[in-house]
Amino acid sequence: MQLSQQALTYLQTFLFVGLPYLSMAIFLVVSIQRYRAESFTFSSLSSQFLENRSHFWSLVPFHYGLLTVLAGHVVAFLIPRAVLAWNGKPLRLYVLEVCALICGLLALVGLVTAMVRRRRERLVRRVTSKADWILFWLLLFQVGSGVYVAVFAGWGSSWFASAVTPYLWSVVTLRPDTAFIIGMPLVVKLHIISAYLLIAYFPFTRLVHVLVIPNMYLWRKAQVVRWHGFRGPRIQSR
Numbered sequence: 001m002q003l004s005q006q007a008l009t010y011l012q013t014f015l016f017v018g019l020p021y022l023s024m025a026i027f028l029v030v031s032i033q034r035y036r037a038e039s040f041t042f043s044s045l046s047s048q049f050l051e052n053r054s055h056f057w058s059l060v061p062f063h064y065g066l067l068t069v070l071a072g073h074v075v076a077f078l079i080p081r082a083v084l085a086w087n088g089k090p091l092r093l094y095v096l097e098v099c100a101l102i103c104g105l106l107a108l109v110g111l112v113t114a115m116v117r118r119r120r121e122r123l124v125r126r127v128t129s130k131a132d133w134i135l136f137w138l139l140l141f142q143v144g145s146g147v148y149v150a151v152f153a154g155w156g157s158s159w160f161a162s163a164v165t166p167y168l169w170s171v172v173t174l175r176p177d178t179a180f181i182i183g184m185p186l187v188v189k190l191h192i193i194s195a196y197l198l199i200a201y202f203p204f205t206r207l208v209h210v211l212v213i214p215n216m217y218l219w220r221k222a223q224v225v226r227w228h229g230f231r232g233p234r235i236q237s238r
Helices: 002-037 053-078 080-086 090-120 122-126 130-153 156-172 186-204 206-211
Strands: none
Touching (some): 002 186, 053 080, 053 090, 080 156, 130 156, 186 206
């Protein structure tokens, strides 16, 4: 029992102390190297020209929902006292939690729709790589676990500001302290670990396009997109 407890302590130390720095190191080194060696791969590789209708109804809600949720996390990280003060009134707390849940559900529905589109549409499926699917499943777990936490853990904006924010600041200031989150539910810990894995995987995916939007696209030359090893649908004539 003592050995297993010690192994668990080592595992938690790696996941919540070592993994954040490892993820950021991979993010910075690979992003810079990729930009220096293959700057034209900094693109979303949009498949909108292959199929636009499902693309609109999946990517638009996903982006709006996810960006709003991320903005909420950033606000709670930067000004946690203001968030806790806002939540001091029950009505304002309910409004914030409901809005966050709606945005999370919006992102989740958009992501699932995008995955179905990638699987169902033949042309889109052919340009979807294994790396894309890994990214989709990581995002699905991240967004899905966030929605689960919002529904079953409750009052996430308050405990994020009071517990997760101090932990994150301890990591940023190079004095990591896991005492803030050691007692958190397992799903919350998995949500945090998944975020670190996404950061580490980020520079290997098409998500890197967010690092150059919108500035670089204002003066970069147009890209030439060519198909290799693909023949379009045959047109039969009478």
